[in-house]
């Protein structure tokens with residue numbers, strides 16, 4: 644059993660505690676993400692709130708999500724990702740709501756979505772974007788969840804790691820694709836993964852996001868050179884003494 648299998652198994656257990664139906668609680672209009680990144684002249688940055696991870700254990704547990712989010716905004720982040728998975732990442736939907744309470748940049752609810760109720764819950768807690776991980780969903784479910792989120796006015800990052808997943812993602816006619824440099828089954832990180840996959844499947848209509856493992860301005864330049872338009876950065880910012888400055892370093896011109 645891989646760690647990803649374990650995360651999904653735990654998620655199924657957690658979902659047993661959910662109400663049978665999660666109703667949409669408002670008609671809030673989500674904040675646009677893709678258009679805002681594309682309007683800029685630097686690489687977009689999604690800055691992540693991440694206490695811990697299965698690959699690294701505790702990363703930073705001595706912070707307040709709202710304060711960390713405000714630092715990210717001060718740094719000029721284009722969006723904030725809140726990792727809400729609790730068993731392996733020590734996050735919660737309360738973190739998401741707390742961040743929503745203090746920022747007006749788009750928020751990504753980063754979790755392992757395997758049930759439609761999670762999408763409505765993300766919307767109700769103030770998320771503007773969700774992420775669907777291709778490897779944990781079959782084609783029919785992926786398409787259905789994609790439509791559910793779009794119907795709520797949310798944007799969707801369709802996350803892939805390899806060519807087979809990229810081909811499945813493209814069948815959705817997606818607006819945003821995230822390429823994870825981390826193999827979620829082995830934890831191995833390879834920044835060339837983003838460059839290789841965009842090179843083969845580039846489409847100017849799609850916003851390509853490089854995810855995981857970026858630490859330096861040189862990493863950001865490599866991703867921008869490979870036609871990634873945005874980065875998703877967690878650990879580097881959570882460990883940084885001065886996240887405001889680090890975001891500035893990663894926002895390279897394009």
Ligand SMILES: O=C(O)c1ccccc1NCC(=O)[C@H](O)[C@H](O)COP(=O)(O)O
Nearest residue numbers: 696697698827854855856875876877878
């Ligand atoms: O981060 C992990 O160890 C991990 C393990 C298994 C499944 C998912 C995992 N991370 C989720 C993410 O995609 C990252 O938090 C995100 O891309 C930021 O990555 P990083 O900048 O390397 O913290």
